[in-house]
Amino acid sequence: SSWIISAFSTASRTAMEEEEGHKKMKIIASLVAFFILKWMKKRRYCTDLKRLDGKTVVITGGNSGIGKESAVALAARGARVVVACRDPDKAEEAVREIKVRSRSLNVLHMELDLANLRSVRGFCKNFLQREKRLDILINNAAMPGVLDWTDDSFSMCFGVNHLGHFLLTNLLLPRLKECAPSRVVTLTCSTYKYQKLNFQDLNYNLLPFFTYCRSKLANVYFSQEVARVTEGKGVTSYAVHPGLVQSGWTCHYSVLFRMLMQVIMWMFFVPCEVGAQTVIYCAVSQEAAKHNGGYFVDCRPAALRPFARDAAVAKKLWEVSERLVKEA
Template structure:
């Protein structure tokens, strides 16, 4: 009898984990032949899975990352899995504004189209500083992508209808922005939360500014994903998180589904500026829908990157 109880408990726990980790898959099979996609941080995790999926649909896929060796390895894997040779990499360091400017200049000189920009690269909850003295989370997760998107907007508008997809996180709800200290770098988790909230405001203001210009924008929460973000932390923390991620987090392939959905689905066009999770629009906390704050953040971000 004890053995039966043990088996029942184990089975129930397994089914509970399956229920917790259930996610929708993008079922849209639209082709992207002739389209160009740029994915930051496309050498690993969600970015790499997104690159494979979009290359399979015929897109020209460019992954942008700072480590050339990892990028070359990722490109080989993406090509093999997608059976597409139209995959390449370009080097950029989102923690360095000069690098972003140089990258954007090179991109605009070489690439005649940009149909989908996916701001995927992210920095986890670390207390560090960028080369321009911004907190690492705010500098990479928000300001780096803010500058990159603005520099590439001319090509996005020329290639319209085009899309900008920025990865965020549901953890945004645990913090609000403090305009007296946007560079907040005190408690790692709260620093991360603020940067993810900034991603949402950025998406909303970008959508407002691009209304009628053929560029739509989406903020995506991919779920809690089994990616390699723990590499920034101690071995003990990595070991602990591996257990937790195995139990409760989804795979990178599953985490990429909402990003893919926002990149290809036609029905998302009417939800420009929206927040998406599980391949559908999701609700935001009221404070995260404040258009005045979104505009104020945009203006503050312009000043910060201009002087970097």
């Protein structure tokens, strides 16, 4: 019987040691996962403290997400910030928050709906009448991959993400040139690499993700072409990939999808304040000014896929876009 008791005690002790070992492995695995996620979300901050007193900034979609965080940072540097978005109630609420956080009263809202080219023209007319300066234009607003149409019958992604900003920038370019040196910062996404433009079907609207990718590629080409057409005129242009950001883009999807994405975003995406750093960097940094027409990620220039650097495609997209906005 003593042998049985001894064997039982040994087995129990071995089981307890194995359990302790499993617990330690779980703790180690959790710590490793934590530090890997922390490393994946590590980003540079814009350390350029350049003041923007006397400068005027327009930010599309400045009422939320990266746009709002950019507005706070630039208003805190002394800029006059115009938040351009379509919802006046949300805009006024955002303006109040931006004023408090930036400790600046020089923030205002002007109505702009990029899904309606008439609204874009109205915004530009109103802005040019009211404001004497435009030093920085930040084309931030964007639609995620949704299968919908603008008021002018363009696919929502292509119409808002590209054509709306194309027309806006073109109508404001004379003022940007008058206020040179000035900058145009256009937000894009690294997903541009998964599609190529088809000029026979620019209004592609079948698979939501591919529709979004094409619009973001159009942003890259557009930014390069802005740099080309304004060369020597004091206007510089930058395309920015802000990274994977915890913004409100999921509001366009189902509740189940939003719940799933909240978990994924918490694990892998960075806060909007962090995502805005490269936008701020391109808006103020002298280092960025050395890379006119460049593509920026994490506060530094980054390489584009060869097909995204095709000047002929960029020029053709510009010419086709001119025709499309005139016809609309």
